[in-house]
Amino acid sequence: MGEGLPQLLTYAFKSLNQQLSVWGLVTNGLRYQFVHIKGDQQPTYRLIPLLNFNGSPDAIELLQVFKAICKLPNLQ
Template sequence: MTEFEQQELTQIRNDFRYYLSSSKVSEGAIKALTTFPLLRLAGFYRYPIQISIEESIADISIEDKDTIITGMFDILAVNKTTETTAIASFWILVIESKNSGVEVRQGLPELLTYAYQTLELQSSVWGLATNGLQYLLAYLKQGNPPTYQLMPELHLMESERSIQLLQVLKAICKLQSAS
């Protein structure tokens, strides 16, 4: 990490700490204060990646649980140069945000449902659930049934783990930009 990135990461933590000190932080504020700045630092705003915000998804039926979930994912990063079909771009990272008072794992069912949708069109996708403090990454792979692997939880307010968070996001971005 560069010195600039470390300074920016410290600023993101300090800004978020200020908001946390006064009350619970809403999903929208979490995206503005932490998620969007982290994505910018990691390179997700640069070509060929494009960010979509709060896109609706079609009904998804998960046969083994007889569940139908409708909703909107919070943030989606796609690779605009790689198409999975004539109308669908390659999904890189799906993000589900929760307010700071919610345990980050509560966002996992929504995140997995949204990410599951794309496995019909591509072999894998990354997912990220966050409440601003905690960051839980999942790697989903196509299969019968599809599988996912949870990465160790990272924490924005802990200096070393926040550095790891940014490094992981940069690595995901770099892998997708190179492909």
């Protein structure tokens, strides 16, 4: 999974010219790594704890949260 992180960061940091922060996701289909990139004076990124839907008892609840987020109206 770590192979996709450099590519994600490259694209995300470039997009900070148009927005203050960016969320990204790297996955291998079983594990999901969310990344939050902030464009302060010195841009930084933070890895959100790794999600493993095969081994997580909270996976169903988390998926329900994602589904609800996707249904939110676009605020642009």
